[in-house]
Amino acid sequence: MNFRGLVIIIAATLAAVTARRVDHDKLGPIPQPDPVTISEKAAIKFKPQLNxxxxxxxxxxxxxxxxxxxxxxxxxxxxxxxxxxxxSQVYGRAAWYNDKWAIMYAWFFPKGFFMGVASRRYDWSSAVVWIDNPDFATPAILGLSTSTSDDEYQRKSPAPDFGILNGVTPLLYRSISEVAGQPMLDYSSRTGDFQPLIMWEQLTDAARETLNTFDFGDAQVPFNDANFEEKLKKAFHSKLIHLIAY
Structure with missing residues (x-):
């Protein structure tokens, strides 16, 4: 093993040792930083409201x-x-995927449900907003994907008109339906709430390390290094290939 590899392992081990488990209601959100990059500005511009x-x-x-x-x-x-x-908090990560700009937003929940009944510790829900190009003067929404379970997404391309406020703000709701199985995100015509957004690259090394290595059980972190690309693959709709603007 080379020296650099050893340093990385030691750093990861130290991060794991110093990280603490905190009561779910004693952990405060990370303040939303002022956006600096084009990616960060686009992520704030298209940040959803959640009901x-x-x-x-x-x-x-x-x-x-x-x-x-x-x-x-x-x-x-x-x-x-x-x-x-x-x-609360909303986490984000963005990247190019099949020539479309994907912005994933993810929310964490301290317990999960199945068929309307609390069933496990931890849960995540996520949405992907697909836009044409964050570098455009007026980037446009091309599609919207919302998680319906740990592994599946509902995909709409183009995005539903009623679920986009003023052309930039997706309106989402989350329900623990007794019929649908796991909690799901869906499009809504009702407004919800914003949460402070922290993007993957804005997180500290320690926070990213925890999200990459801590075992949340079946509730996989959708935007960490191990899962992000696979989630985008599942959230991508083939119709996006031919869409130019919302």
């Missing part, structure tokens, strides 16, 4: 120090997670 219909509201998953949420046992409905006393 929580039922189940838990979204919570922060990690902090700058790499500390992570302890979550909640999969029992007792939305007890202890119907309000977030320290505020």
């Amino acid at each position: 929580i219909v039922d189940g838990c509201v979204s919570f922060p998953a990690v902090n700058d120090g790499g500390d992570f949420s302890g979550g909640l046992k999969g029992s007792n409905g939305n007890s202890a997670c119907d309000d977030t006393p320290m505020g």
